[in-house]
Amino acid sequence: MATLTPRKQITARQIMAAMDYDTVAAYLTQRGWGYRTDQPKGKVFAKGGGENTYQVCVPFDRALRDYPLIMLHALRGIALAEDKGEVAVVKELRVMSLVGRAREL
Numbered sequence: 001m002a003t004l005t006p007r008k009q010i011t012a013r014q015i016m017a018a019m020d021y022d023t024v025a026a027y028l029t030q031r032g033w034g035y036r037t038d039q040p041k042g043k044v045f046a047k048g049g050g051e052n053t054y055q056v057c058v059p060f061d062r063a064l065r066d067y068p069l070i071m072l073h074a075l076r077g078i079a080l081a082e083d084k085g086e087v088a089v090v091k092e093l094r095v096m097s098l099v100g101r102a103r104e105l
Helices: 012-018 021-032 067-082 085-104
Strands: 034-039 040-049 054-059
Touching: 021 040, 021 054, 021 067, 021 085, 054 067, 067 085
Parallel strands: none
Antiparallel strands: 034 040, 040 054
8 A cells, every 4th residue: 555645845935935825826827727807815827627627816915814815725736736745836936036036037
């Protein structure tokens, strides 16, 4: 019988470091997610269709009290839709964030 390898857990600190609105929106757009609708404090992106549609809400404001929780939920949705681990998605977001900052210099 095969053993399952547990996936690493994501911490709130990692989420805050890697996941801001601009980076996550760019990541989703580049990977074929479509903008679905505005919400009062964020945007909803979707990928897939029918019963296989995944949606994530990406908040605009890091000052929201539950920002890490909302982003964790978004991260889990992204990982599930893209069949990746959460850590892999966070690493890709961190790279995108660093590249974006380097372009600003």
